Amino acid sequence: MGIATLPDIQRWKGLGSSMGEILRVQNLSFRYPEAAKFAVRDFELTIKGGEIVILAGPSGCGKSTLLRAVNGLIPHMYTGEYLGSVSVGDHKVSEARMSELAQTVGLLFQNPENQIFMFSVERDIAFGLENLAVPPDEMRTRVDEAMRQLGITDLAQRAPHELSDGQKQRVALAGVIVMRPRLIILDEPTSLLDPKTAVELVELVRRLRDETGITFLIVEHRLELLVRIADRLVVMSEGRKVLDGGPEEVLADERAAAYGISIPPISRLRNQLKRDGLPLENGFGPDDLAEELNREALGR
Amino acid sequence: MYWVAGGFIFRRVNSPFHSLDPRVKLLVSAELFVVSLTAYSVTQLAVVMAVMLSIAAVSKILKRVGRTLIFSAGFSVFIFVINLLASHSLLTSAVYSVRFLAIIISTSLFFITTSPDELEQVMKSAHLPRDVVFAFTTAVRFIPVLMLDAIQIVDAQKSRGLEVEKGNLIRRVRKMVPVLIPLVVNSVIRSGELAEAMESRAYGAVSKPTSLHSYSSTKRDKLVAAGSLILFIITVYIYVRFPTPL
Numbered sequence: 265m266g267i268a269t270l271p272d273i274q275r276w277k278g279l280g281s282s283m284g285e286i287l288r289v290q291n292l293s294f295r296y297p298e299a300a301k302f303a304v305r306d307f308e309l310t311i312k313g314g315e316i317v318i319l320a321g322p323s324g325c326g327k328s329t330l331l332r333a334v335n336g337l338i339p340h341m342y343t344g345e346y347l348g349s350v351s352v353g354d355h356k357v358s359e360a361r362m363s364e365l366a367q368t369v370g371l372l373f374q375n376p377e378n379q380i381f382m383f384s385v386e387r388d389i390a391f392g393l394e395n396l397a398v399p400p401d402e403m404r405t406r407v408d409e410a411m412r413q414l415g416i417t418d419l420a421q422r423a424p425h426e427l428s429d430g431q432k433q434r435v436a437l438a439g440v441i442v443m444r445p446r447l448i449i450l451d452e453p454t455s456l457l458d459p460k461t462a463v464e465l466v467e468l469v470r471r472l473r474d475e476t477g478i479t480f481l482i483v484e485h486r487l488e489l490l491v492r493i494a495d496r497l498v499v500m501s502e503g504r505k506v507l508d509g510g511p512e513e514v515l516a517d518e519r520a521a522a523y524g525i526s527i528p529p530i531s532r533l534r535n536q537l538k539r540d541g542l543p544l545e546n547g548f549g550p551d552d553l554a555e556e557l558n559r560e561a562l563g564r
Numbered sequence: 565m566y567w568v569a570g571g572f573i574f575r576r577v578n579s580p581f582h583s584l585d586p587r588v589k590l591l592v593s594a595e596l597f598v599v600s601l602t603a604y605s606v607t608q609l610a611v612v613m614a615v616m617l618s619i620a621a622v623s624k625i626l627k628r629v630g631r632t633l634i635f636s637a638g639f640s641v642f643i644f645v646i647n648l649l650a651s652h653s654l655l656t657s658a659v660y661s662v663r664f665l666a667i668i669i670s671t672s673l674f675f676i677t678t679s680p681d682e683l684e685q686v687m688k689s690a691h692l693p694r695d696v697v698f699a700f701t702t703a704v705r706f707i708p709v710l711m712l713d714a715i716q717i718v719d720a721q722k723s724r725g726l727e728v729e730k731g732n733l734i735r736r737v738r739k740m741v742p743v744l745i746p747l748v749v750n751s752v753i754r755s756g757e758l759a760e761a762m763e764s765r766a767y768g769a770v771s772k773p774t775s776l777h778s779y780s781s782t783k784r785d786k787l788v789a790a791g792s793l794i795l796f797i798i799t800v801y802i803y804v805r806f807p808t809p810l
């Protein structure tokens with residue numbers, strides 16, 4: 265069994281940018297049994313270690329299906345017509361066991377409530393490690409470390425029904441982080457959060473990436489929040505990848521809106537100003553734009 | 565509704581009884597159960613009740629035990645009436661109905677003071693299959709979630725004009741349909757997502773999973789276990805040797 269032991273921590277930290285490719289989806293097509301259409305079609309995607317990649321697209325376009333194919337639920341739990349291949353780290357997803365994949369890819373589902381099993385926060389975080397028969401001492405250290413990273417140490421003894429939505433999500437995320445995955449997938453992580461908590465989550469993702477080098481693949485509709493920390497924006501439509509690039513260029517692309525992507529207001533403003541002939545560079549926050557406009561004004 | 569739900573939700577309390585090894589709590593509870601079941605006189609029942617209520621007091625759970633008793637009161641009255649009709653003896657009927665309450669208290673002592681984590685531990689040490697234990701703990705974990713679901717659905721349907729409290733019994737049952745259907749649908753969706761999350765977190769990877777917490781009996785646990793066993797044997801001896809009239 266490929267269970268990470270203590271000396272592995274060092275290796276695990278600072279993985280990422282030095283790692284090269286972490287995910288490779290090659291020509292993937294998948295059709296659920298008895299479904300008429302392929303949910304994902306001819307999909308190509310490579311992600312480098314340490315990147316934060318956003319996956320966007322209209323409802324039903326196959327985002328969750330793609331995520332399942334990356335973490336192994338497809339084809340290990342969902343059978344169906346499967347073409348092409350997916351590799352994560354050193355594993356070929358269709359051939360690796362779920363227990364190996366669980367230590368390479370972590371998936372955070374949309375509703376954190378349904379991924380917390382145990383009666384106390386710390387027991388739940390330990391769930392994956394217990395399943396891998398990690399010795400209790402090492403488990404203790406890793407659980408404590410995960411709680412510290414997510415700032416939930418004081419919740420250790422709480423029961424799930426005593427937590428707010430934001431806290432539940434952190435607990436669920438801790439349960440994923442504790443497995444020391446190299447890639448973490450978040451499926452619409454902000455959809456159940458209020459704006460303030462959502463912003464905190466985005467900051468948390470950025471911090472985790474910077475501290476641990478973990479790669480993030482995030483399905484999200486609230487682009488204005490995430491686009492600031494993203495390295496790439498991938499747009500999907502009807503099972504296919506239709507746009508892929510730096511978030512600024514993808515958001516500047518005329519086609520993005522046509523694919524049902526809601527362009528954040530600040531990007532719309534920027535695009536408009538560019539069309540009006542202002543030579544703007546790319547940046548995201550209102551501050552960036554203000555600064556550029558100031559510079560522009562002084563330059564004239 | 566919340567009040568009912570509260571009765572099922574475990575709360576952590578610091579008490580000398582709560583902190584016992586769950587297996588010892590189970591033993592004590594089982595002993596009290598037998599002693600309640602076999603008590604046949606007012607004096608015996610009074611003593612057993614007094615012992616159990618003192619344990620409840622020490623465990624700071626008198627209120628919750630009281631709540632359980634209120635729930636069982638209806639059934640206890642029913643037992644009383646049936647026995648009264650059958651035996652025409654007030655005393656016998658009283659003994660039967662109080663004995664029923666004693667049995668309820670003896671079992672609730674265990675369930676009120678034992679966290680789901682500890683229950684899981686007890687089940688594991690009884691060598692129940694992992695899947696059975698997990699199904700049980702998950703069920704307990706989701707009781708509050710489902711209760712909240714139900715409350716929210718009732719509220720939502722009420723705001724659309726459903727009047728749950730009105731009408732005769734059949735009508736009321738019929739009115740539960742718009743509540744039950746979304747509840748069932750919710751639960752099915754939930755269980756699908758749970759299955760995905762289990763798979764994603766390596767459930768079933770090894771046949772013997774480890775546990776974050778290890779429970780070991782302390783000297784105190786052993787003392788309590790031994791002491792309660794001795795008391796139990798003495799009580800049974802007294803029951804048999806010195807039968808008292810009702």
Ligand SMILES: Nc1ncnc2c1ncn2[C@@H]1O[C@H](COP(=O)(O)OP(=O)(O)OP(=O)(O)O)[C@@H](O)[C@H]1O
Binds near residue numbers: 324326329
């Ligand atoms: N378990 C399943 N069995 C059969 N078909 C499914 C299943 N899950 C999803 N589908 C179908 O596959 C297609 C893609 O669904 P998917 O859930 O991947 O979309 P999505 O982009 O995640 O949508 P959303 O934004 O609403 O979450 C849809 O047509 C959907 O109906």
Ligand SMILES: [Mg+2]
Binds near residue numbers: 327328329451
């Ligand atoms: Mg989805």
